[in-house]
Amino acid sequence: MGLERSVEDQVAEFYYKAKITRGVADRTFRTWFSKGIKAPDLGKCAEVSEMYLLYLPFWRFVAQGKAVACGYSEYTEQTGNVIRNIFEELIDDEFIWTECACDTGKYGIEKLWLDPGGEAPYVRGSVVSMEPGGSAIEASKRGREAVHEMIKTAVEKRIDTITLKKSFLIPKVFELVYAPVWIAHYSYKGGHYTAIVDAVRGEVLGGTSPINLTARTRMMILSLAAGGIMIGSSIAMLIHAGPYHLVEMFQIILLLLGIALCMAGYPAFKEGKTFVATGTMQHISTLRPAVRIPKQLTDQEILNHESTVLQCPLCGEEVKQPWGEVVIPCKGCGHLLDITADTVKIVPYDLAKPDLLAMVAMKGVEPEYIPFWRFDVNLEVTDRLAGGDTSTGLPNIAGKRSYYICAADIPRYLAEPWEIDLTIRNPEIVEVIDGRDGEYRPIFINQSTARELTEFLYLRYETEKPGILQVLRYNFTVENSRIVYIPYYKEQASYIPGI
Amino acid sequence: MAEIPGGIPAPLQCSSVIAPQIDEARARELAREWLESDTKPFIPEDKIRFGKAVMLYYPFWKYTREDGCLDVTVYRPACGTLLSGLQNIQREDNEIVPIPKDANILPATVQSSVYYPELHGIARAEDLIGIPLWLISYKVKKSIYMIEVDAASGKIYDEWHPIKEPVNWRKTALIACIPLMILSLIAVYFSPWLFLLVAGLLIFFLYQSEMLGVINLKRKEGKDGA
Ligand SMILES: [Zn+2]
Numbered sequence: 001m002g003l004e005r006s007v008e009d010q011v012a013e014f015y016y017k018a019k020i021t022r023g024v025a026d027r028t029f030r031t032w033f034s035k036g037i038k039a040p041d042l043g044k045c046a047e048v049s050e051m052y053l054l055y056l057p058f059w060r061f062v063a064q065g066k067a068v069a070c071g072y073s074e075y076t077e078q079t080g081n082v083i084r085n086i087f088e089e090l091i092d093d094e095f096i097w098t099e100c101a102c103d104t105g106k107y108g109i110e111k112l113w114l115d116p117g118g119e120a121p122y123v124r125g126s127v128v129s130m131e132p133g134g135s136a137i138e139a140s141k142r143g144r145e146a147v148h149e150m151i152k153t154a155v156e157k158r159i160d161t162i163t164l165k166k167s168f169l170i171p172k173v174f175e176l177v178y179a180p181v182w183i184a185h186y187s188y189k190g191g192h193y194t195a196i197v198d199a200v201r202g203e204v205l206g207g208t209s210p211i212n213l214t215a216r217t218r219m220m221i222l223s224l225a226a227g228g229i230m231i232g233s234s235i236a237m238l239i240h241a242g243p244y245h246l247v248e249m250f251q252i253i254l255l256l257l258g259i260a261l262c263m264a265g266y267p268a269f270k271e272g273k274t275f276v277a278t279g280t281m282q283h284i285s286t287l288r289p290a291v292r293i294p295k296q297l298t299d300q301e302i303l304n305h306e307s308t309v310l311q312c313p314l315c316g317e318e319v320k321q322p323w324g325e326v327v328i329p330c331k332g333c334g335h336l337l338d339i340t341a342d343t344v345k346i347v348p349y350d351l352a353k354p355d356l357l358a359m360v361a362m363k364g365v366e367p368e369y370i371p372f373w374r375f376d377v378n379l380e381v382t383d384r385l386a387g388g389d390t391s392t393g394l395p396n397i398a399g400k401r402s403y404y405i406c407a408a409d410i411p412r413y414l415a416e417p418w419e420i421d422l423t424i425r426n427p428e429i430v431e432v433i434d435g436r437d438g439e440y441r442p443i444f445i446n447q448s449t450a451r452e453l454t455e456f457l458y459l460r461y462e463t464e465k466p467g468i469l470q471v472l473r474y475n476f477t478v479e480n481s482r483i484v485y486i487p488y489y490k491e492q493a494s495y496i497p498g499i
Numbered sequence: 500m501a502e503i504p505g506g507i508p509a510p511l512q513c514s515s516v517i518a519p520q521i522d523e524a525r526a527r528e529l530a531r532e533w534l535e536s537d538t539k540p541f542i543p544e545d546k547i548r549f550g551k552a553v554m555l556y557y558p559f560w561k562y563t564r565e566d567g568c569l570d571v572t573v574y575r576p577a578c579g580t581l582l583s584g585l586q587n588i589q590r591e592d593n594e595i596v597p598i599p600k601d602a603n604i605l606p607a608t609v610q611s612s613v614y615y616p617e618l619h620g621i622a623r624a625e626d627l628i629g630i631p632l633w634l635i636s637y638k639v640k641k642s643i644y645m646i647e648v649d650a651a652s653g654k655i656y657d658e659w660h661p662i663k664e665p666v667n668w669r670k671t672a673l674i675a676c677i678p679l680m681i682l683s684l685i686a687v688y689f690s691p692w693l694f695l696l697v698a699g700l701l702i703f704f705l706y707q708s709e710m711l712g713v714i715n716l717k718r719k720e721g722k723d724g725a
Binding site: 297 | 672
């Protein structure tokens with residue numbers, strides 16, 4: 001779930017299987033030849049010299065974007081009244097950023113056209129693929145920035161004047177995805193072109209093609225002739241008014257318009273050799289294909305990095321990271337260890353005992369322990385302003401209190417109500433002293449992610465109060481954090497809290 | 500396939516390379532000749548500016564197969580490439596030599612088994628061989644293009660190149676603009692009926708657009724044929 005320890009060599013690689021066969025791809029190319037403003041006899045005269053399947057690498061960054069924005073937009077009515085609409089926006093969506101990891105040069109493929117889903121693990125050498133270039137770390141930085149930007153535009157869409165804005169980005173996946181394409185090199189009347197077809201869905205993605213010369217000549221003649229007529233007649237009218245009593249202003253406008261038409265028409269139709277020809281050609285100056293650049297480690301990182309083997313700082317037991325988990329119990333001494341950084345840190349934790357009521361009601365059923373991050377927070381609201389009806393039945397959760405964030409791999413729609421419930425109630429935790437059996441859910445959300453979720457939990461809570469929030473200023477200080485395992489009784493598809 | 504422990508396939512390495520026969524100067528000469536040849540409709544020579552030239556060895560799988568009573572050798576690229584001409588590369592008896600010390604060999608990233616489905620006959624041998632290519636960049640106006648010269652045979656592979664269009668745009672523009680301008684000037688000056696002539700001429704131009712546009716090329720072809 002969480003994206004942690006994204007070290008260069010740990011970037012997961014996936015690929016989409018090609019679904020389009022050579023025959024189908026060939027038909028797609030032929031249909032494409034006869035479409036659009038390409039040369040009319042392209043379908044007949046184009047000779048495909050090569051056609052092959054190739055996998056193109058893409059960086060993909062998936063993140064959950066959470067944001068709150070408040071503010072207003074104003075507009076003036078005809079009567080002169082200024083109407084102000086106040087808004088309170090909440091965004092909690094998945095954002096996906098992709099970038100081609102090799103240079104496709106003039107073919108102009110920059111983004112992945114496929115949605116997540118249906119990929120298989122990529123085995124190096126099993127398919128013909130372009131080598132990914134650049135650094136994964138750099139790419140993930142670019143992805144992060146781009147997603148931040150996406151969240152920002154999404155949340156600010158309707159608001160002209162922002163009075164409150166907070167956004168959080170919870171990274172989910174950073175990976176390298178290979179997407180298959182059929183590439184056809186073809187020649188037409190002495191020129192050489194390339195077309196690219198998506199081998200999953202069978203659509204033409206891009207490429208180069210000769211365009212319709214006749215159509216361009218015609219457009220050129222038309223625009224320049226029209227320009228010529230306009231210039232000619234306006235000059236004549238300026239010299240000799242004759243039977244036409246038009247305003248001089250109009251004549252001058254006509255003259256200028258004619259000149260503009262000629263000046264715009266000539267370059268517009270003269271250029272444009274190809275149908276699509278974009279891209280960077282960034283590697284062509286060095287004439288070398290892309291090379292994967294490993295991250296340059298700083299001295300500090302090398303020092304801390306020397307042992308790729310993680311060890312428990314207390315008992316020295318070697319710690320292995322199960323996939324995706326970020327905090328795990330030590331096999332030797334049983335302490336919880338945070339393994340998301342390059343060094344291992346001990347995380348304090350509590351084990352909550354089910355309360356009497358639950359124990360009686362659920363007699364004979366073993367509870368399941370679900371981990372929560374508990375942050376002891378001191379939250380001081382310095383300024384708050386909301387529009388509309390603000391009478392509320394909801395308790396205030398500002399001040400000193402413990403915030404709970406679910407750390408297990410449990411869908412957010414289930415976990416969020418629990419978090420709110422625990423945060424509002426702040427139940428007293430009675431520690432289990434004797435016997436630690438029962439099932440413990442693994443921890444998938446690390447501390448810093450949970451910290452962000454905490455602040456968002458507060459903001460979401462505030463926006464869910466009646467009225468439209470406009471201004472909210474606060475100091476948010478975390479005084480303490482630990483893991484609390486809370487017992488839940490599973491009953492069919494739902495969970496019943498044990499405290 | 501040799502495997503190093505852990506299930507990761509051993510890195511693929513070329514066993515030998517095809518000896519390059521042409522040096523940089525010759526490759527540049529060939530490239531220039533090709534670009535200036537009359538068989539291709541190209542931009543005039545003075546507008547081409549050559550840039551860097553690099554010799555790269557592209558890794559290829561060389562499959563030797565016995566198909567019927569014939570020995571067939573097939574080459575397939577062992578790395579992903581967008582260059583044209585490399586998929587069905589043909590080789591006669593080229594001299595195969597050990598890898599030179601300072602050779603730029605691209606890493607092979609494709610296992611030999613990838614191409615098995617498209618091969619016929621009984622497998623006799625398979626090698627990973629580097630084939631040298633000169634890649635030369637050149638600039639026409641503001642665009643950069645690249646030309647591929649086979650460093651063993653001197654063959655040039657068709658790659659995306661600038662195209663001189665068979666249309667004289669300036670002439671077309673002037674023919675369309677000037678007569679109609681003068682005609683409409685006269686029309687306004689003397690009689691608006693002359694605008695009918697303007698319209699007629701415009702329709703004629705559009706109808707004959709191909710002829711107008713290609714005037715220049717036709718004359719050149721006549722000269723070449725003579
Ligand atoms: Zn330990």
